[in-house]
Amino acid sequence: MAHEVRAVVSRKQGAPVGVETIVVPDPGPGEALVAVQACGVCHTDLHYRQGGITDEFPFLLGHEAAGVVEAVGADVTEVEPGDFVVLNWRAVCGQCRACRRGRAQYCFATHNATQKMTLTDGTELSPALGIGAFADKTLVAAGQCTKVAPAAEAAVAGLLGCGVMAGLGAAMNTGGVSRGDSVAVIGCGGVGDAAIAGARLAGAATIIAVDVDDRKLQWASEFGATHTVNSRERAPVEAIRELTGGNGADVVIDAVGRPETYRQAFYARDLAGTAVLVGVPTPDMKIELPLLDVFGRGGALKSSWYGDCLPSRDFPMLVDLYLQGRLPLERFVSERIGLDDVEEAFAKMHRGEVLRSVVTL
Incomplete structure (x- = not known):
């Protein structure tokens, strides 16, 4: 059954973003449906909005996120429903020349969900970095979900998904x-x-x-x-x-x-x-x-590139260091905002007024 949820969509280069209803399918083989709890506002999202990465509008923005796995498709072994995860844009393939040489952090064939999220009229969305997490729910490849300690606050842990990890x-x-x-x-x-x-x-x-x-x-x-x-x-x-x-x-x-x-x-x-x-x-x-x-x-x-990280290795370790009080991840969170506030968060980021605005859901 498909899910209709709220999401931040960029329809046109340079135009303000808006909150719209999108359709998120149930996960197919190798995919996971994630209920997003928090997502940081990153410069990369602004680059998408400005057409600085590709011109494949409309974009479903947001990628620096944490949440709870709600459902998984067939053949998924990495995570299961109920797991608290940080989303990543490096779902390693395990088969390319880098992976075969034990250098999965340089994987040349990272992948995303196969199915497409859409607008209600059926228009396919391009999710930012294959994630699209300024939304109540998102569909990703299961390998994009990295399980971490659930004691970490989502607004903090999610920042490891991009800029802070970089x-x-x-x-x-x-x-x-x-x-x-x-x-x-x-x-x-x-x-x-x-x-x-x-x-x-x-x-x-x-x-x-x-x-x-x-x-x-x-x-x-x-x-x-x-x-x-x-x-x-x-x-x-x-x-x-x-x-x-x-x-x-x-x-x-x-x-x-x-x-x-x-x-x-x-x-x-x-x-x-x-x-x-x-x-x-x-x-x-x-x-x-x-x-x-x-x-x-x-x-x-x-x-x-992405801090040469391997999410399965680095995310759990860094969350543990945060929980031990050795890594002040919480200091990166300048403010907590709603989906309707993303456009203003872009302006604050451009003016250098915040380290991270974080959308909480």
Whole structure:
């Protein structure tokens, strides 16, 4: 039996989103129906609304979510009805060349639900990142459901579904931050602050936050930054070197994703240091660096896609650390809102007034 539920739909590029009734089918083989309890408002949803990812309108927005499995289709073994889960957009296939080599975090054939959710007139919806969770219920591939400890609040746990995991993973997985390291993070929004929290959790001794907004730098300090640099007032490369004994940081994370910030990350790292790009650039952006500098400075230049996470490994561990009081995930939640408030949440996010607005259902 199909389910008619409320959901946030983007019908046209750049136009305000609206709450509409959509139709969600019962799960088929390999699928799960999830009653959504909370979903964060992420920049990726805004990119969909603006037509910056694909033009496959209408979109069912929302993807940074947690909820309870309501029903599963045939052949589902990962979860069962009643499980509290965080949704992810990396349902690994287990068969591609990455999975066969034991590197499932790089799976090249991640998948989504086969059936389509629709508007009431039958128009098929394109769910954001294959999830579509600004809705009372959503249909996903069962592998997109990661079971975690039910003691965690949904508004907090759901943030691991995208931005917070991207930042934590950029530091802990991609950057390989370890005890005693020096780390610099350029851009202190949700992803950057998560990278700072990850660096602190990994035992970094010096954590330098760089941004143009003093309010964001204050947030960064609350997540564990030991030093802050307002790059409107100080040249960030020189400031990072000064704060690391003239050497540069062991790991520099670019959470902005612009040519100028990537160049800063490249030159602000120590010799043989690591630069990590986790901020998402636009298709038109290009970077030019002297090849001799790339060779002469050594080290590693890495891109971090979803924090190089493996949801089945990382989500339960991070939720447990949160429940132990060792990872302050609750600080990312700036406000709790309803489905009708998503358009205003986009505006607040664009103005830099919040880390995360979270829709609660």
